[in-house]
Amino acid sequence: MSTAAEQTTVIPVLEHFIGGDFVAGSGTFGEVYNPASGEIAARAPLADRETSQRAIAAAHDALAEWAATPALKRARVMFRFRDLIETHSDELAAIISREHGKLYDDALGEVIRGLEVVEFACGIPQLLKGEFSENVGTGIDSWSLRQPVGVCAGVTPFNFPAMVPMWMFPIAIACGNTFVLKPSEKDPSAALLLARLLRKAGLPPGVFNVLNGARDAVDTLLTDPRVAAVSFVGSTPVAEYIYTTASTHGKRVQALGGAKNHMVIMPDADMEQAARALMGAAYGSAGERCMAISAAVAVGDAGDRLMQVLAPMVRDLKVGPSSADGFEMGPLVTREHLHKVRNYVDIGVAEGAELVVDGREMKVPGHEQGFFMGGCVFDHVSPSMRIYNEEIFGPVLVVLRAENLERALSLVNGHEFGNGTAIFTADGRAARQFTHGVEAGMVGINVPIPVPMAFHSFGGWKRSLFGSLHVHGPDGVRFYTRLKTVTARWPDQGPMSAEFTMPTMT
Numbered sequence: 001m002s003t004a005a006e007q008t009t010v011i012p013v014l015e016h017f018i019g020g021d022f023v024a025g026s027g028t029f030g031e032v033y034n035p036a037s038g039e040i041a042a043r044a045p046l047a048d049r050e051t052s053q054r055a056i057a058a059a060h061d062a063l064a065e066w067a068a069t070p071a072l073k074r075a076r077v078m079f080r081f082r083d084l085i086e087t088h089s090d091e092l093a094a095i096i097s098r099e100h101g102k103l104y105d106d107a108l109g110e111v112i113r114g115l116e117v118v119e120f121a122c123g124i125p126q127l128l129k130g131e132f133s134e135n136v137g138t139g140i141d142s143w144s145l146r147q148p149v150g151v152c153a154g155v156t157p158f159n160f161p162a163m164v165p166m167w168m169f170p171i172a173i174a175c176g177n178t179f180v181l182k183p184s185e186k187d188p189s190a191a192l193l194l195a196r197l198l199r200k201a202g203l204p205p206g207v208f209n210v211l212n213g214a215r216d217a218v219d220t221l222l223t224d225p226r227v228a229a230v231s232f233v234g235s236t237p238v239a240e241y242i243y244t245t246a247s248t249h250g251k252r253v254q255a256l257g258g259a260k261n262h263m264v265i266m267p268d269a270d271m272e273q274a275a276r277a278l279m280g281a282a283y284g285s286a287g288e289r290c291m292a293i294s295a296a297v298a299v300g301d302a303g304d305r306l307m308q309v310l311a312p313m314v315r316d317l318k319v320g321p322s323s324a325d326g327f328e329m330g331p332l333v334t335r336e337h338l339h340k341v342r343n344y345v346d347i348g349v350a351e352g353a354e355l356v357v358d359g360r361e362m363k364v365p366g367h368e369q370g371f372f373m374g375g376c377v378f379d380h381v382s383p384s385m386r387i388y389n390e391e392i393f394g395p396v397l398v399v400l401r402a403e404n405l406e407r408a409l410s411l412v413n414g415h416e417f418g419n420g421t422a423i424f425t426a427d428g429r430a431a432r433q434f435t436h437g438v439e440a441g442m443v444g445i446n447v448p449i450p451v452p453m454a455f456h457s458f459g460g461w462k463r464s465l466f467g468s469l470h471v472h473g474p475d476g477v478r479f480y481t482r483l484k485t486v487t488a489r490w491p492d493q494g495p496m497s498a499e500f501t502m503p504t505m506t
Contacts, residue, residue, distance in 0.1 A: 345360055
């Protein structure tokens with residue numbers, strides 16, 4: 001018979017990854033939960049300033065040799081890394097599902113979208129090619145080249161613990177930079193598996209580092225002079241802080257913030273199609289997506305017809321743990337976040353919005369301590385309400401009514417966020433008007449979540465993005481490199497005379 005001590009579950013203690021090795025943490029640890037059960041799944045070290053500086057030092061020490069490595073050799077590491085991700089995709093998706101709570105198929109989709117950026121980075125020799133102009137002046141040639149910026153840092157959110165980091169570090173590393181990743185302390189294990197796979201792919205020690213932590217680790221990355229560039233994805237208040245602090249310390253920054261993505265439904269849209277699209281876009285991953293549709297704008301007489309189809313779908317939404325089959329939505333990431341989202345529903349009721357479907361009290365049998373909540377739909381929401389203006393980041397959809405497309409466009413453009421948006425219509429003229437006039441970085445036409453492919457760039461407008469360059473794709477290469485232009489002449493007739501006027505090419 002086993003003793004009580006033997007029956008006690010041992011909670012794993014996670015580590016940092018610094019200089020090519022896994023390093024035990026010390027001091028303060030945070031708790032990583034299994035959202036489906038509410039139980040502690042692991043403990044993650046929260047790095048202090050000294051540990052953070054150690055990770056930066058490892059990246060800085062590895063920089064010169066890695067930057068001097070031919071792009072072709074860096075690409076071969078990415079090719080091997082790509083194969084390893086594909087081999088370990090099931091393991092990676094299982095880790096994400098366990099710590100984040102999203103369904104396994106959703107987690108696997110996240111891995112694939114991250115893998116696509118790795119595949120894009122495999123083409124880095126082509127992507128780093130500069131331009132050449134022969135004989136811009138007599139005997140003078142000019143050309144441009146792109147060189148790495150230095151040590152780069154990535155601060156990434158809980159909602160995509162594999163995909164968002166892979167939007168950043170594969171391109172940064174392929175361009176010849178070294179990298180320090182600070183993943184969310186809520187679900188850090190995926191980042192550690194990625195580190196293990198990079199090491200197995202042959203990446204030299206120090207080129208990629210994982211620093212687990214919270215505010216102290218982030219502030220060290222933002223202020224240390226050895227860090228040249230910072231990438232961030234998260235809420236707008238934190239994005240603004242990241243941008244302001246890092247820019248003040250002389251770093252280039254891309255900081256992606258919050259969203260309130262609108263989907264405009266025109267009267268001529270197929271309401272069944274629009275409702276199904278809203279279901280996946282609003283409630284997939286429990287609404288914890290920066291590209292989730294959280295506001296629907298029904299134009300003309302579309303509102304009543306949409307709600308007749310949509311409301312029963314939301315009531316029938318299958319909610320449960322990713323460990324079982326047949327579910328459409330999992331739990332929220334933490335108990336604190338669950339309380340925050342439920343509080344927003346309370347606020348919407350108090351504000352006078354019509355709560356058509358209320359998922360606040362939903363319980364999953366056998367998982368009563370899990371962080372579950374059903375889908376919620378508000379109708380007849382006004383632009384002055386907090387549930388419309390603020391990012392809820394949960395399974396809560398707000399529906400507004402607009403008399404025409406012009407009014408719908410004014411609602412989208414009047415919001416402080418401009419991340420992504422979509423229109424559902426059968427009218428090409430309306431789609432063109434919307435696409436041309438909408439103030440958002442990513443637009444879908446009968447596509448509810450228009451996340452660009454890896455060879456395009458991802459980013460929003462207004463207070464959804466701080467910085468001028470988007471993530472991955474061509475903008476990713478631009479962000480992680482510095483442009484250098486060379487003008488050269490080889491005189492063949494003795495010494496040149498001094499020129500005291502502005503030089504021109506003749």
